[in-house]
Amino acid sequence: MNMYGTDQHHHTLTVVVENKSGVLARVASLFSRRGYNIFSLAVAPSDNPKFSRITIVVDVESAPLDQIIKQLDKLIPVVSITELDPARSRERELLLATVAAGPESRGQVIQLVGVFEGKIVDVGPEHLTVMLAGAPTKLDDFEDLVRGYGIVEMQRTGRVALPMLDRADHRGHPAPGTADTTEKAG
Amino acid sequence: MELTGAQALIKSLEMQHVEVMFGLPGGAILPVYDPILDSSIRHILVRHEQGAGHMAQGYAQVTGRPGVAMATSGPGATNVVTPLADAYMDSTPLVVVTGQVATTAIGTDAFQESDITGITMGITKHNWLITDVDDIPRVVAEAFHVATTGRPGPVLIDIPKDIAQSTMEWYWPTPGDLDLPGYHPVTEGDPTLIAEAAELLLAAERPVIYAGGGILKARAADALRELAERTGIPVVTTLMARGCFPDSHPLCLGMPGMHGNYTAVTAMQKSDLLIALGSRFDDRVTGRVNAFAPEAKVIHVDIDPAEHNKVRRADVAIAGDCRLVIEELLLALEALGLSHSEATRGGRGGYPSDAVAGAPAAPGTFAERFPREGLAPWRAQLGEWQRRFPLVYDQQPGAGPLKPQFVIEQLRDLTPEDTIVASGVGQHQMFASQWWQFDHPYTWVNSGGLGTMGFAVPSAIGAKVGRPDKMVWAVDGDGCFQMTAQELVTASSERIPVKIAILNNAYLGMVRQWQEMFYEERYSEVYLSPDLPDYVGWAEAMGCVGIRVESPDDVATAIDKANSVDDRPVVIDFRTDAFEKVFPMVAAGASNDDIMVDPSLTRGDG
Numbered sequence: 001m002n003m004y005g006t007d008q009h010h011h012t013l014t015v016v017v018e019n020k021s022g023v024l025a026r027v028a029s030l031f032s033r034r035g036y037n038i039f040s041l042a043v044a045p046s047d048n049p050k051f052s053r054i055t056i057v058v059d060v061e062s063a064p065l066d067q068i069i070k071q072l073d074k075l076i077p078v079v080s081i082t083e084l085d086p087a088r089s090r091e092r093e094l095l096l097a098t099v100a101a102g103p104e105s106r107g108q109v110i111q112l113v114g115v116f117e118g119k120i121v122d123v124g125p126e127h128l129t130v131m132l133a134g135a136p137t138k139l140d141d142f143e144d145l146v147r148g149y150g151i152v153e154m155q156r157t158g159r160v161a162l163p164m165l166d167r168a169d170h171r172g173h174p175a176p177g178t179a180d181t182t183e184k185a186g
Numbered sequence: 187m188e189l190t191g192a193q194a195l196i197k198s199l200e201m202q203h204v205e206v207m208f209g210l211p212g213g214a215i216l217p218v219y220d221p222i223l224d225s226s227i228r229h230i231l232v233r234h235e236q237g238a239g240h241m242a243q244g245y246a247q248v249t250g251r252p253g254v255a256m257a258t259s260g261p262g263a264t265n266v267v268t269p270l271a272d273a274y275m276d277s278t279p280l281v282v283v284t285g286q287v288a289t290t291a292i293g294t295d296a297f298q299e300s301d302i303t304g305i306t307m308g309i310t311k312h313n314w315l316i317t318d319v320d321d322i323p324r325v326v327a328e329a330f331h332v333a334t335t336g337r338p339g340p341v342l343i344d345i346p347k348d349i350a351q352s353t354m355e356w357y358w359p360t361p362g363d364l365d366l367p368g369y370h371p372v373t374e375g376d377p378t379l380i381a382e383a384a385e386l387l388l389a390a391e392r393p394v395i396y397a398g399g400g401i402l403k404a405r406a407a408d409a410l411r412e413l414a415e416r417t418g419i420p421v422v423t424t425l426m427a428r429g430c431f432p433d434s435h436p437l438c439l440g441m442p443g444m445h446g447n448y449t450a451v452t453a454m455q456k457s458d459l460l461i462a463l464g465s466r467f468d469d470r471v472t473g474r475v476n477a478f479a480p481e482a483k484v485i486h487v488d489i490d491p492a493e494h495n496k497v498r499r500a501d502v503a504i505a506g507d508c509r510l511v512i513e514e515l516l517l518a519l520e521a522l523g524l525s526h527s528e529a530t531r532g533g534r535g536g537y538p539s540d541a542v543a544g545a546p547a548a549p550g551t552f553a554e555r556f557p558r559e560g561l562a563p564w565r566a567q568l569g570e571w572q573r574r575f576p577l578v579y580d581q582q583p584g585a586g587p588l589k590p591q592f593v594i595e596q597l598r599d600l601t602p603e604d605t606i607v608a609s610g611v612g613q614h615q616m617f618a619s620q621w622w623q624f625d626h627p628y629t630w631v632n633s634g635g636l637g638t639m640g641f642a643v644p645s646a647i648g649a650k651v652g653r654p655d656k657m658v659w660a661v662d663g664d665g666c667f668q669m670t671a672q673e674l675v676t677a678s679s680e681r682i683p684v685k686i687a688i689l690n691n692a693y694l695g696m697v698r699q700w701q702e703m704f705y706e707e708r709y710s711e712v713y714l715s716p717d718l719p720d721y722v723g724w725a726e727a728m729g730c731v732g733i734r735v736e737s738p739d740d741v742a743t744a745i746d747k748a749n750s751v752d753d754r755p756v757v758i759d760f761r762t763d764a765f766e767k768v769f770p771m772v773a774a775g776a777s778n779d780d781i782m783v784d785p786s787l788t789r790g791d792g
Binding site for chain 1: 303304307308311312315332366367368369490491492494495496
């Protein structure tokens with residue numbers, strides 16, 4: 001199974017929470033005490049300083065998605081939960097990797113980074129540190145290819161996502177049906 | 187008006203109409219205790235903070251108002267963790283205020299510092315650490331709002347000492363000032379789903395109303411009674427719901443579950459429609475889930491949507507307040523032809539469903555399928571089970587060992603019928619629930635979900651504070667009593683005349699029962715001794731009247747004497763039979779089909 005790729009057991013939830021201290025702990029503690037598995041989690045302030053956006057990729061083998069959403073919904077600082085269908089959303093992730101790149105392989109690594117439209121952000125005598133942003137599957141492919149050269153260290157951010165725009169919608173709002181938003185209830 | 191944070195906190199509690207709180211002061215909460223001297227709020231000084239929490243629970247369970255408890259930081263706060271967990275499981279509205287070390291000391295492992303908001307995150311509906319004195323009135327208003335609305339539950343406010351000591355300009359928030367953008371509890375059920383539920387009700391041949399604690403939280407006892415009486419559907423009342431439907435009612439089947447009576451358990455097992463109202467398919471009710479009520483469709487009404495499909499898939503899941511949903515359900519049933527009442531059935535003209543069919547409604551049209559006659563075979567079956575498998579015990583008169591069930595029956599018969607009963611957790615709790623006759627809501631106080639030993643004494647005290655007009659008895663075990671008995675000192679000094687019946691079998695009786703039945707009678711660490719401690723001497727040392735009863739013949743006299751004492755607590759040490767077990771019983775993990783009734787009922791059946 002692909003470690004990072006699109007997987008039917010993984011669902012992406014965008015959770016808007018109040019930007020108050022301890023909120024991430026409340027979310028994380030809920031997952032651990034109810035035995036739900038988090039696959040990845042990214043959190044940052046949203047455009048409104050009162051709220052933060054948490055993007056959680058959950059493993060629905062551990063519990064039904066419906067239960068996870070409803071239990072999350074019970075947390076008082078959780079304002080809204082949107083389930084993003086991978087086929088109808090834009091998902092992106094950032095990867096940083098330090099790759100073995102001695103004199104013989106350096107050129108090939110640089111070429112590979114170029115093909116994937118990544119960047120080289122640091123250079124050492126035997127290593128390169130590269131950065132790559134893109135769809136999680138693209139990062140998976142890059143990771144597979146670069147592994148042959150030797151990955152010394154690697155860090156991925158976990159994905160963030162927004163619903164896909166309806167091209168017919170000139171106002172720029174997400175079109176109806178692109179996401180199943182659960183406004184807070186309960 | 188400039189107030190200190192401490193003054194603002196107490197004033198905010200007054201604004202919430204708090205009349206009493208239970209607590210114990212200490213270093214970090216010291217500033218908050220000063221304005222209590224000038225407040226209208228009665229503060230009851232407990233001997234252990236766990237007692238404060240359980241008293242607040244008892245108060246809340248009988249009054250419906252949020253219980254308030256106060257403790258200092260560190261050990262004071264961690265001592266209320268058990269009551270918070272208990273209140274969370276049983277959806278009891280509780281507001282707990284704890285002191286915290288000064289904001290500058292937080293995170294330094296200061297004296298009596300504990301991260302109580304972190305510790306209680308998973309056992310409160312929400313909690314707050316106040317870091318700005320100006321937030322105090324708003325947070326108190328939010329805390330009471332969250333504790334008492336939606337699915338009720340405990341909340342905690344942690345207030346650092348320096349915040350309590352600094353000053354602010356007093357204000358009181360309007361509802362619009364509350365900063366809870368993510369909290370909008372649903373109360374009204376979806377009409378489409380309610381109509382679907384009504385259809386299911388009409389089609390059912392073996393329906394059972396599975397009433398849970400949510401009925402009491404929603405003040406829905408009257409609505410439930412109307413639903414049951416007008417549809418003729420029998421009702422089981424869970425441990426948390428005892429009293430929400432009168433035990434004396436012909437439609438009442440009593441308590442289901444692990445120690446429920448045969449008829450209640452089997453009615454659910456054989457049912458074709460469970461109408462779950464404010465109940466949550468707890469494992470103590472369902473037994474093995476995949477063998478539970480296999481033929482039943484499920485209507486599940488709960489104010490907490492997360493309860494839907496958590497344990498058992500519902501055919502119709504309605505999120506909403508039980509009282510409002512039942513009222514709407516009755517209207518939906520009327521639209522489908524349910525008569526308004528027996529007396530008015532003939533006089534209401536055509537029913538909508540018949541109007542559609544183009545025929546005028548004849549009186550009795552629905553009688554064949556609904557409400558009463560159509561269920562006659564089902565009710566006859568239930569009656570047959572009730573006759574064959576009653577609750578039984580055998581009390582020999584005179585010198586025979588005193589049976590705990592006999593004590594409960596005597597208590598039930600010798601006290602006012604609206605007496606409030608509190609219990610601890612174990613055999614005595616099950617005996618009390620089985621043998622008491624609960625005919626009034628809010629007369630049963632117990633720890634259902636968490637199963638907290640030691641709950642009885644403090645919760646009875648809290649109940650008596652909330653309902654001083656009612657007689658309050660605690661039915662306790664000897665093991666439980668030893669966990670929180672010190673609160674009888676509180677009761678004596680505050681002149682709170684609760685009465686405690688200890689069913690003293692000198693064992694951790696429920697554990698003993700399991701070891702007897704499932705561990706080959708290998709009794710490990712369950713023996714407690716009948717007279718160490720000396721319960722009568724201990725009671726008297728705590729300012730109570732102490733009475734010892736060993737013979738069945740002396741039970742009534744002792745209860746009468748206890749009932750006559752009105753100026754101090756009374757403790758009766760009933761020396762009961764250690765060999766008595768609670769039946770019926772469904773073994774843990776077993777199917778409810780495999781219910782074990784009292785052995786005397788199956789003898790001779792082959």
